[in-house]
Amino acid sequence: VKLDYVLANIPEQAEVLIRTDKQAHIRVQDKQFLDFINYIHQHCEYNILLDVSVYDEDDEISFWLLSLRTHEIIGVVTQRNPRIVNISDLSYYFHNIKSLAFQFNEFTQSDFFKGIENYRKPVESFTPRKSVLVTEVDERIQDIIRINNHFNRFGDIDLSVVSKDDITLELDFQINGKKLHVNEKLKHRPIEEILNQVHKIDGFNAPTIVINLCMALEKFNEIEIPDKAQAIRMIFLEFSKILETIEFISSISYSTQASSLYHSCLIWIQNIERVMAFYSGNIFHLGIFTIGGVQRDVPAGWMNFCYNHLKEIQNEIKDEMKNILADSLWKDRLNIGKTAPRDLVEWGIGSSLLRASGINSDLRKRQSYYFYDEVIFNVPIALEGTVYDRLILAFMECDQSFEIIFQVLDNLPTGKIINDEYNLSNRIDRGESDFGIERYFKDGTSFHSIESFANLIHTTVTVKDHKVTNIKINSDSLSKLNYLKELSREVRIRDLALVYRSLNIKSNLLEI
Amino acid sequence: LSKDVRPKAETKTQDKSVGFIDKIKQWSQTKSFNPIVIGSPSWSLRLHALFVTSPLVDYFDHMALFDDYSEKNLLILIGPLSEIQKEKCLKIKETMQKSYKTLYIEMPFELGVNVEERSKEVIEELSFLNIDQILIESFISLDKMADVIRKL
Numbered sequence: 001v002k003l004d005y006v007l008a009n010i011p012e013q014a015e016v017l018i019r020t021d022k023q024a025h026i027r028v029q030d031k032q033f034l035d036f037i038n039y040i041h042q043h044c045e046y047n048i049l050l051d052v053s054v055y056d057e058d059d060e061i062s063f064w065l066l067s068l069r070t071h072e073i074i075g076v077v078t079q080r081n082p083r084i085v086n087i088s089d090l091s092y093y094f095h096n097i098k099s100l101a102f103q104f105n106e107f108t109q110s111d112f113f114k115g116i117e118n119y120r121k122p123v124e125s126f127t128p129r130k131s132v133l134v135t136e137v138d139e140r141i142q143d144i145i146r147i148n149n150h151f152n153r154f155g156d157i158d159l160s161v162v163s164k165d166d167i168t169l170e171l172d173f174q175i176n177g178k179k180l181h182v183n184e185k186l187k188h189r190p191i192e193e194i195l196n197q198v199h200k201i202d203g204f205n206a207p208t209i210v211i212n213l214c215m216a217l218e219k220f221n222e223i224e225i226p227d228k229a230q231a232i233r234m235i236f237l238e239f240s241k242i243l244e245t246i247e248f249i250s251s252i253s254y255s256t257q258a259s260s261l262y263h264s265c266l267i268w269i270q271n272i273e274r275v276m277a278f279y280s281g282n283i284f285h286l287g288i289f290t291i292g293g294v295q296r297d298v299p300a301g302w303m304n305f306c307y308n309h310l311k312e313i314q315n316e317i318k319d320e321m322k323n324i325l326a327d328s329l330w331k332d333r334l335n336i337g338k339t340a341p342r343d344l345v346e347w348g349i350g351s352s353l354l355r356a357s358g359i360n361s362d363l364r365k366r367q368s369y370y371f372y373d374e375v376i377f378n379v380p381i382a383l384e385g386t387v388y389d390r391l392i393l394a395f396m397e398c399d400q401s402f403e404i405i406f407q408v409l410d411n412l413p414t415g416k417i418i419n420d421e422y423n424l425s426n427r428i429d430r431g432e433s434d435f436g437i438e439r440y441f442k443d444g445t446s447f448h449s450i451e452s453f454a455n456l457i458h459t460t461v462t463v464k465d466h467k468v469t470n471i472k473i474n475s476d477s478l479s480k481l482n483y484l485k486e487l488s489r490e491v492r493i494r495d496l497a498l499v500y501r502s503l504n505i506k507s508n509l510l511e512i
Numbered sequence: 513l514s515k516d517v518r519p520k521a522e523t524k525t526q527d528k529s530v531g532f533i534d535k536i537k538q539w540s541q542t543k544s545f546n547p548i549v550i551g552s553p554s555w556s557l558r559l560h561a562l563f564v565t566s567p568l569v570d571y572f573d574h575m576a577l578f579d580d581y582s583e584k585n586l587l588i589l590i591g592p593l594s595e596i597q598k599e600k601c602l603k604i605k606e607t608m609q610k611s612y613k614t615l616y617i618e619m620p621f622e623l624g625v626n627v628e629e630r631s632k633e634v635i636e637e638l639s640f641l642n643i644d645q646i647l648i649e650s651f652i653s654l655d656k657m658a659d660v661i662r663k664l
Contacts, residue, residue, distance in 0.1 A: 156551075156552075156553060158596075174596075176594055176596040176597050176600070177551070177591075177594060177597070178591070178592045178593060178594040178597070180591075180592070180621060182621055185621045185622060186621070193623070197621055199651075200619050200621075200651065202554060203552070203554025203555060203557075203558060204554060247554075247557060250557065263564060266557075266560055266561040266564045266565070267561070267564065267565055269557065269558070269561045270561040270562065270564070270565040270566075271565075273558075273561075282651070282653060283558070283653060283654055284651055286651065506553075506554075507552075507553060508552060508553075508554065
């Protein structure tokens with residue numbers, strides 16, 4: 001159902017706060033909230049729950065829903081009322097609601113979500129028998145296995161498994177990394193500082209996270225971006241997508257012990273990062289993206305350098321894919337871990353996992369931003385959703401994003417790279433005393449979600465009195481980790497590492 | 513000529529006498545990095561890529577990436593560590609060689625962090641490890657890491 005139809009038929013007491021081309025925020029009274037979400041979910045088919053965000057100062061809560069058919073987003077805002085709204089009512093439709101809501105510390109303290117304290121169980125480390133939650137002790141269970149070396153090479157996540165005849169019966173996880181409270185630390189800070197700090201959240205994803213934050217504010221405030229800046233942003237988005245796919249291929253080849261493929265992946269990563277560092281001067285790509293455009297123009301000689309290096313790497317990746325397709329061993333080994341598309345939708349998981357299990361959804365095509373509607377590219381789709389499908393899909397998507405980069409490089413527009421109002425040197429010439437960009441912003445909340453190869457990334461930003469009072473960056477990786485509990489049933493223990501890595505869970509994005 | 517030839521012939525005979533196990537012993541005694549990274553997977557991938565490709569870091573054992581059971585001698589810790597990760601470090605320390613080196617890296621999300629105080633805290637927290645280098649900066653580049661590792 002299209003967004004216009006939904007907005008024409010909302011209940012009387014609800015009001016539309018903000019309406020952009022593919023987004024709407026609706027305020028609903030707390031008594032009507034559950035009925036309204038039922039109506040949207042069942043009648044209008046807004047299936048995927050993207051994010052839940054809470055504003056303590058106003059005592060408000062907002063849910064962000066996406067429809068797979070039209071790729072339009074509805075934000076539902078209500079008052080926080082623990083007596084009326086309860087999490088257990090909504091978790092029937094949206095399985096990922098607990099993992100989204102868990103990210104707030106205040107939730108665990110308040111009564112709003114009952115029973116959420118038990119969600120992350122305190123697990124004693126290095127005591128395998130206690131760490132696994134066995135609800136019913138079965139006589140058939142021979143051993144409890146805690147997989148040590150193969151999984152936690154980096155020491156970020158532990159998985160513990162109850163097995164019978166080398167087949168998993170039950171699985172539990174434990175996040176070892178320290179929670180950094182990034183979202184809380186970035187509140188009430190100038191926007192330029194926030195843009196800088198956000199760069200170090202996740203390594204290869206830095207451009208996508210920053211561009212997503214910029215887009216949320218730019219679309220809300222209707223800021224125009226020059227054509228050249230849009231093209232440069234597209235190039236960086238595709239670069240980070242390529243790096244993510246190669247990271248994925250390397251992790252799969254590591255766990256299948258395909259050493260030559262793993263080493264060539266490392267060399268590709270290094271070469272591509274060199275091309276990007278030639279542009280930006282550092283591996284984090286600091287000081288490039290701002291609101292209103294891009295700060296640094298294309299350096300002299302970069303286009304040729306980029307074109308030659310990328311052509312080499314693209315050909316090497318194509319050759320590797322041919323080798324894998326010709327060899328039946330890969331298909332036999334990786335024919336595991338089937339995902340059902342309906343489960344993925346219920347868990348709110350997006351991007352490449354959806355495409356691997358047969359759903360044609362690409363935000364670049366459907367909700368196209370920048371020049372994605374003018375560039376020619378295909379969206380590869382696999383049907384069965386096995387690990388093999390995900391691997392081949394990674395190769396094919398990598399190839400497509402190479403071609404997007406070549407098309408953009410061939411047709412790079414000329415002109416300015418930053419909007420005149422937001423250009424710092426122009427503002428100095430005008431004799432302005434206050435250099436903060438925030439005074440151009442409207443009050444209100446803005447939401448934007450973008451798709452990287454691994455996961456969906458959402459940002460919500462609230463601005464009040466020309467200051468950023470609240471910021472939240474979130475992704476679907478925690479709900480993926482919860483989905484692994486279902487997916488791992490009846491999988492051989494030896495294959496668990498492969499299934500876990502094929503879900504592409506980023507430990508940096510688990511608890512931001 | 514005859515003087516030049518003699519030592520070469522001797523070495524050839526020596527090589528034949530050396531068995532496979534002795535070679536492994538020699539290889540284990542040479543100074544080669546066998547690192548393990550705890551904290552952030554994206555950093556560890558970047559570091560592995562750096563070790564494989566760059567000529568800055570010479571002594572690095574490529575195949576040691578694949579055997580998790582081999583002895584590690586370089587421990588790289590990233591970010592503020594949780595208590596579970598500290599216990600993991602303790603466990604790794606027991607399996608490591610006696611002459612191991614440790615590197616601590618942190619990129620805090622707050623401005624104005626006093627580096628000296630923070631490094632003292634880190635040394636107190638990880639008192640069971642002999643930390644050789646501590647790097648606490650807002651942004652750390654790969655080249656800097658390579659420099660530090662070369663000095664180690």
